[in-house]
Amino acid sequence: MSDETSGAGSPRRSLRLGALAAALTATLALLCCTGGAGAFFLTELGGDSDDPLTNSMSGCSPDHKVPDVTGSMPRTFGYGERQMRNAAIIIKVGQDMKVPARGWVIAIATAIQESGLKNYANSTVPESLAIPHEAVGSDHDSVGLFQQRPGWGTVAQRMNPSYSARKFYEKLVKVPDWEKRSLTNAAQMVQISAFPDAYAKHEETASRIVDLLAGGAARTVRLPEGNVCDAASKGQIAASGWTAPIPGGVGSGFRTSQRPSHNGVDIAAPKGVLIRAASAGRVIVSRCDPDNAGRLTCDVDGWPNKGGCGWFVDILHAGGHITRYCHLVERPDVRVGQYVKAGQVIGKVGSSGNSSGPHLHFEVHVRSDRSSAGAIDPVPFMRERGAPLKGAA
Template sequence: MTAGGGVVAAGRRRARRAVALTVVTSTLALFCCAGGAGAFLLTTLGGDSEPTDLTLAAGQCGQGEPVAATGEMPRLDNFGPSQLRNAAVIINIGRQMKVPPRGWVVAIATAIQESRLSNLPYLGARNDHDSLGLFQQRPSQGWGTPAQVRDPAYASRKFYERLLRVDGWQQLPLTDAAQRVQRSAFPDAYAKHEPVATRIVNLLANGAALAAGDAVDPRCAEAGEIAASGWTVPVRAVVGSGFRTASRPGHNGVDLIIGKEKDIHATAAGRVLVSRCDPDHRGALSCDVDGHPGKGGCGWFVDIQHAGGVITRYCHMVRAPFVRAGDTVRAGQVIGKVGSSGNSSGPHLHFEVHLGGLRSSAGAVNPVPFMRERGAPLEGNG
């Protein structure tokens, strides 16, 4: 069968291999002790090096381990040792309180926005009223005494206590969850820090941002289940035709082979850019019928913009999507149903990832490693 402009269906073995986490670059060494005790070694990253992401073998997801908040610390994206020690405190308090790793990402992103992970004193006229510490918490608003809110452990605990009282916080976009706690004058400011907060958690907690559920029972995110990074798989399916293969160099995504009418999930929180019928090669709008190879077009499709200029695309839906341009969606939200409209000869989801805010082919990257590095691997989830 061919689909998505000619998918070659491929069966995949689903056996899970017990292989260790590997690291993308040699600048970071990370070793886990046998027995799950959780010791690790971090080598120093020089200068303003790009943060290192962890990659996973098929079927493996990150597992949080105890974080050392003392001793030598790495440098990451202009975050110095004292800032990363504060991040380690935030993570450790979250672990003690049994907050899922998603909460660690939310907390660190919030602290980056509020203080750049620095324990700020009273800043005089530059200060927002009496805001202090990592989270710019205000003693006058009931957060604690000035000395308490400048204690990183106390401030982290108070943040988590309020976060856990937010209904459905794990499914909310990060910026919404943070705003329910902080009540900031700039409620949209937190989202841009989600990618680097995810990398900090991965770096300091042994890839914990790649896990769904909690750090006690880490697992890869299934469709509709959100990894701590804020990402999930769009469908549980077998990966068919790949990204820009030798036979299909213009194939800017991957085809996920699955039957009609299956739910398609937004892979992360974001805003819908496009939701419409894509014209075929003759310019006709004929998405309410099954397509065929050579017809052209994406059929019914949706583009969603996420934090960090990432755009995801979902093609060949069976009917009009459930969302409209301008809608805000949550990670895991059902946005449509699998079909075979457009340039397709069989039911499947054609899925693309674009970087830099570019919807064109110039921004397209291979979705398989991209999703794996966010704890929501496409391979092995069918």
């Protein structure tokens, strides 16, 4: 494998954070790290091949906007007014039931997969019922937004968007730890679908719909004292399904003029701080990255221009997103092939590899591409998902 190295960066600005920061200042001032591990492309990872959608919403209300299900609806994200109205109904039912916003994202993604947000009828629906619908399907005896079968209720009930959404939520909230599960896993526990992996590709669109119709709700974090916007960290999960991997301020940024090959950002933290999976997904790399001389020397602190990511982890998420976590202090806590929940601890901050001080080098890649061609700036990506990297503008 060919490793990319970014060279030493400019001195890090001192941070005044009390006695702890004073002790760390000398180390952080010299902090630098590798620009990425593995300049190669993995096509076997799967995931959506499309570019990630960019969240265009501004502002976020912790109390959420209540959609007007009777008013005019935007035609956007490839959906017409009637489909967006169905999405608004799904959100409104979730709000009325006091289901957290993460549930709305899961419900809408499920309905997108099952029906394209269209209220389906089929040959089992008696013409005498004359139930309003947007399409006619032929999937056995399944009807409605969630393609629910007879055990969920009568035909008339299942073709009522409010009823079908309520039945979905009633089963969802009974799934243990559903808010931290991957969207696919949570949805499958409710739907028992023949194609369980299909839900994941709609998570990004579902989050955008929730943000549009409910005032940025996909970027909120549910706390005992009330919802908080744009603050997912320390294992707290935004409704979008994302969290910041560690608390701490961003220092060296993404592909700066001084470090054009720096394919991620450096987040300052003392050695031993827990690193958490930024979102649910499957571990695709968990190992020691060789240095420039081809040596596996991750069990000792690194140094500038040594090369390599040290101990590192790559996780594949819904939509073909990949997150990378470099310079762990010791062998990661996760193994290749393991599925992890959002916020699950995957290792600890260290200084292995091309590094001159403890920190986390964090990358985000798109299109299932682990090479530098797939890397994007993590700062706006995480901010748009309600999990901003602390200290990032």
